[in-house]
Amino acid sequence: MSITATQEEFDPVALRQKYDEERQKRLRRDGNEQYQEMKGDFSYFMDDPYVVEPISRAPLEDEVDVVIVGGGLGGLLAGARLREAGVEDIRVIEKASDFGGTWYWNRYPGAACDIEAYTYLPLLEELGYIPPRKYADAPEILSHCQKIAKKYRLYDNACMQTEVQKFIWDEATRRWTIFTNRDDKIKARFVLMVNGPLNRPKLPGIKGISRFKGHTFHTSRWDYNYTGGDAHGNLSGLKNKRVGIIGTGATAIQCVSFLGDAAKQLYVFQRTPSGVDVRNDRPTDMQWANDLAPGWQKKRQKDFTAVLSGRGGRRGENDQLDQFDDAWVEMGKIYRRRMREAGSGVQRSDIAGIYELSNFEKMENVRNRVDEIVKDKTVAEALKPYYAFMCKRPCLDDRYLPTFNRDNVQLVDTNGQGVEAITENGVVVDGVEYEVDCLIFATGFEVGTDYTRRAGYDMIGVDGISLDEKWRNGMISYFGMHSHGFPNCLLIGNGQAAFTANYPDALDEGAKHSAYLIKHFLDHDITRVDVTESVEQQWTAEVVGTKAVTVMGGSSCTPGYYNLEGQHDPRSRYNQPYGGMLGANDYFAKLEAFREADKMPGLILS
Ligand code: NDP
Numbered sequence: 001m002s003i004t005a006t007q008e009e010f011d012p013v014a015l016r017q018k019y020d021e022e023r024q025k026r027l028r029r030d031g032n033e034q035y036q037e038m039k040g041d042f043s044y045f046m047d048d049p050y051v052v053e054p055i056s057r058a059p060l061e062d063e064v065d066v067v068i069v070g071g072g073l074g075g076l077l078a079g080a081r082l083r084e085a086g087v088e089d090i091r092v093i094e095k096a097s098d099f100g101g102t103w104y105w106n107r108y109p110g111a112a113c114d115i116e117a118y119t120y121l122p123l124l125e126e127l128g129y130i131p132p133r134k135y136a137d138a139p140e141i142l143s144h145c146q147k148i149a150k151k152y153r154l155y156d157n158a159c160m161q162t163e164v165q166k167f168i169w170d171e172a173t174r175r176w177t178i179f180t181n182r183d184d185k186i187k188a189r190f191v192l193m194v195n196g197p198l199n200r201p202k203l204p205g206i207k208g209i210s211r212f213k214g215h216t217f218h219t220s221r222w223d224y225n226y227t228g229g230d231a232h233g234n235l236s237g238l239k240n241k242r243v244g245i246i247g248t249g250a251t252a253i254q255c256v257s258f259l260g261d262a263a264k265q266l267y268v269f270q271r272t273p274s275g276v277d278v279r280n281d282r283p284t285d286m287q288w289a290n291d292l293a294p295g296w297q298k299k300r301q302k303d304f305t306a307v308l309s310g311r312g313g314r315r316g317e318n319d320q321l322d323q324f325d326d327a328w329v330e331m332g333k334i335y336r337r338r339m340r341e342a343g344s345g346v347q348r349s350d351i352a353g354i355y356e357l358s359n360f361e362k363m364e365n366v367r368n369r370v371d372e373i374v375k376d377k378t379v380a381e382a383l384k385p386y387y388a389f390m391c392k393r394p395c396l397d398d399r400y401l402p403t404f405n406r407d408n409v410q411l412v413d414t415n416g417q418g419v420e421a422i423t424e425n426g427v428v429v430d431g432v433e434y435e436v437d438c439l440i441f442a443t444g445f446e447v448g449t450d451y452t453r454r455a456g457y458d459m460i461g462v463d464g465i466s467l468d469e470k471w472r473n474g475m476i477s478y479f480g481m482h483s484h485g486f487p488n489c490l491l492i493g494n495g496q497a498a499f500t501a502n503y504p505d506a507l508d509e510g511a512k513h514s515a516y517l518i519k520h521f522l523d524h525d526i527t528r529v530d531v532t533e534s535v536e537q538q539w540t541a542e543v544v545g546t547k548a549v550t551v552m553g554g555s556s557c558t559p560g561y562y563n564l565e566g567q568h569d570p571r572s573r574y575n576q577p578y579g580g581m582l583g584a585n586d587y588f589a590k591l592e593a594f595r596e597a598d599k600m601p602g603l604i605l606s
Pocket of ligand 1: 254444
């Protein structure tokens with residue numbers, strides 16, 4: 001079997017070359033170093049604009065069984081699963097003033113989730129909640145987070161507006177001491193780190209960035225006092241303002257249309273276009289919802305993860321794929337159709353080619369959509385993504401592209417080079433200064449920097465060893481959860497663990513596993529739990545050995561945070577998820593097998 005360019009509506013050879021050109025154009029030696037950390041003169045960008053009432057309290061010097069760091073979806077799920085297991089003495093520590101994590105911080109206009117709410121919003125059956133629409137917006141998700149916190153009594157004993165500064169292990173008492181910015185010295189038998197993968201916003205290291213004299217903020221700290229309005233738009237404060245937004249990732253795709261509606265003039269500074277797919281949000285079919293059988297959500301979540309890992313429908317279980325109907329699964333459906341068309345003569349060696357053609361077809365659909373919507377042909381061409389599906393976060397949005405038909409909106413494409421400079425009055429691209437009153441950074445979050453830098457604290461384990469030092473050259477762990485020399489400490493994240501675009505699914509697996517472990521330790525009066533060095537070496541070798549990392553880093557991908565800015569940093573193989581971007585279900589199966597064995601293999605208990 002062979003497919004030639006002439007059988008296709010696109011030219012695979014030309015596309016392969018174009019993808020590579022777009023990648024080469026953007027590769028830069030400084031990789032992740034190109035970004036500016038939000039500290040020192042830039043630390044004000046991190047201030048919390050959403051605090052309703054600043055908390056004033058005396059420092060705590062007490063003890064709890066379990067401290068959970070982070071009150072986002074991961075911390076909430078960990079708390080919920082611990083409560084279900086019967087663990088009572090829990091304290092959540094969170095720097096924000098409420099639960100919600102990413103949904104606490106990201107309140108920009110248009111903020112919403114583009115994974116369907118039926119799989120994304122956790123604990124729907126436990127809370128007896130059916131989302132009213134296919135996609136949930138940020139206020140609905142934040143409210144759902146708060147409902148989880150209430151149901152599982154996680155507000156009790158929580159420390160909000162509190163930042164952890166350091167953990168120190170005390171071998172004599174077999175306790176961690178947690179030091180915070182409020183001078184707390186809290187002791188805990190077990191600590192659970194759930195910091196979130198995108199919790200630390202970043203700025204581009206553009207020349208002159210500190211010179212700008214106008215108003216400025218990052219999208220994760222939206223200044224509604226300045227713009228007016230709320231997450232649903234109506235930004236009346238921008239009526240007479242010239243606004244610039246730097247970045248065109250998933251966040252910008254959602255908020256740009258609201259800026260376009262409100263501002264006198266909007267400049268969108270683009271380095272790489274996002275692929276913007278159909279959203280087609282709609283009310284929930286209540287007949288469908290009423291017919292759902294108990295256990296439906298877990299099954300749906302697992303099916304969705306299977307589909308995203310390229311497994312949906314593999315064993316003839318076509319409903320796994322067919323129950324979903326949005327842009328996330330289109331690629332899988334194209335691939336299935338092409339495999340059918342290839343017929344029984346298809347050889348193993350044909351599969352990579354069929355996959356590549358499916359990917360080209362999927363992205364051609366995305367590019368054709370731009371032509372259908374954007375009237376100006378030059379602008380439309382600049383908005384087309386030339387890279388493979390899943391090189392960057394796919395976006396589902398029906399408002400972004402039409403915004404470029406407005407007279408007050410201008411796309412400033414930087415031809416992959418990024419903004420040249422920032423001046424007192426505006427932004428320079430290709431020697432042209434665009435004057436703005438307000439400059440918004442939609443420039444994302446730190447990924448791939450050291451764990452402790454992103455977490456904002458270090459851990460000092462056995463014999464004074466620091467986690468920062470131990471992981472300087474990359475993560476070493478067992479299941480991404482335990483690290484030798486850091487007893488009684490569990491981590492829930494994606495490094496050496498699971499990644500799936502429906503991230504709460506991965507968080508919940510980590511939460512269930514942590515609850516199983518902690519409940520066992522407490523019930524059996526186990527006061528010290530560490531992992532053997534040999535088992536963490538084995539696990540780390542298995543993670544490092546996976547080839548899947550190249551799926552997002554190959555010549556068909558422009559740089560970005562999915563592939564560590566296209567750099568071949570050896571640490572990335574250590575810090576990647578188990579099985580790369582495709583191993584989530586295998587990882588979940590490994591955790592389940594561990595629990596079923598019921599013998600705590602690889603752990604040293606005393
Ligand atoms: P991203 O990291 O995805 O985007 C940052 C943007 O800034 C990119 O377009 C990047 O360009 C651009 N940029 C960086 N430096 C420069 C520069 N010097 N000049 C010009 N542009 C520059 O951050 P987001 O906040 O958009 O999204 C982060 C993640 O949050 C998403 O990937 C997704 O996982 C999540 N998210 C999820 C949503 C959901 O629906 N569930 C909604 C919104 C966000 P380049 O691409 O060239 O690097």
